[in-house]
Amino acid sequence: MATTTRTKKRERGPRISAEERRELVVDVAVPEFAGRGYHGTPTQDIADRAGISHAYLFRLFPTKADLFVAVTERCFQRVQDSFAEAAAGTQPGEERLHAMGEAYIGLLADRDRLLTQLQGYAACDDPKVRKSVQRGWEELYSFVATESGAPAEEIRDFFAMGMLLTVAEAVQLFDAGDQWAERLIPEHKR
Numbered sequence: 001m002a003t004t005t006r007t008k009k010r011e012r013g014p015r016i017s018a019e020e021r022r023e024l025v026v027d028v029a030v031p032e033f034a035g036r037g038y039h040g041t042p043t044q045d046i047a048d049r050a051g052i053s054h055a056y057l058f059r060l061f062p063t064k065a066d067l068f069v070a071v072t073e074r075c076f077q078r079v080q081d082s083f084a085e086a087a088a089g090t091q092p093g094e095e096r097l098h099a100m101g102e103a104y105i106g107l108l109a110d111r112d113r114l115l116t117q118l119q120g121y122a123a124c125d126d127p128k129v130r131k132s133v134q135r136g137w138e139e140l141y142s143f144v145a146t147e148s149g150a151p152a153e154e155i156r157d158f159f160a161m162g163m164l165l166t167v168a169e170a171v172q173l174f175d176a177g178d179q180w181a182e183r184l185i186p187e188h189k190r
Contacts, residue, residue, distance in 0.1 A: 022060050025050045026070050034115035038068050038123035069132040072120040075113055076136035080143050082107055092149035097158055100144060104162050108169040118170055161185075 016024070028049040032041045043064050047057040061067035086103035090096045108114055124130040145155055164185060168174065173181045 018060060021050075021052065021056075022070070025052070025057065025060055025067065026074055029067055029071050030074065030116055031112045033068060033071050033119055034112040037119045038064070038126065038129065043067070063128075065126050065128040068120075068123060068126075068129055071116060072129065072132050072136060075116045075120065076140060078110075078113060079104065079107060080140055083140075083143060083147070087147045092147070094150065094154070097144070097148040097150045097154060100148065101158060101161070105165065108165060114166065114170055117166065 025046065029041075029046045032046050032049065035041075043057055044054050046067070047054045050057070052060075057067075061070065082103045083100040086099040087096045090099045120129065120133050120136075124133055141155070141159070144150075144158065145152075148155065148158075150158070168181065168185060173184075
């Protein structure tokens with residue numbers, strides 16, 4: 001009995017556009033980068049999770065930095081979209097700023113988004129990533145300032161508290177059961 005050797009073909013799903021594939025790759029890259037960071041995440045792992053070849057990944061995103069920038073931009077956009085949704089129907093000023101703050105607290109539960117945000121800061125040794133993160137902060141600040149109409153000091157406090165909550169949630173400070181953490185941020189609601 002003759003044996004035949006067949007090359008294993010990759011199972012293909014339905015054809016989708018390059019833009020749809022880019023979105024899919026960003027979707028699967030978020031948890032990869034969230035868990036291992038920019039420098040620690042092999043692009044081959046992302047290509048495998050997306051079901052594409054490594055070469056095709058680099059046709060979609062010419063460099064690893066380009067892919068990471070797309071991931072960090074998605075993270076910033078998610079925050080801004082959440083703020084926009086929360087601000088709708090509220091009065092400008094403190095009420096609107098408070099609604100956006102509550103929306104951010106809700107986003108803290110998305111651990112992949114949270115860690116991706118922090119990984120973005122850690123990867124700012126790459127100039128392309130740094131520029132993207134700077135631009136993300138500028139756009140987010142401008143949005144909050146315009147939408148809230150709040151004074152500069154209140155906006156500064158809003159962002160300072162947001163960063164404190166980000167770090168506290170990332171290290172799961174409130175799960176440690178330490179009373180000092182609750183005194184640090186007494187109004188934190190889980």
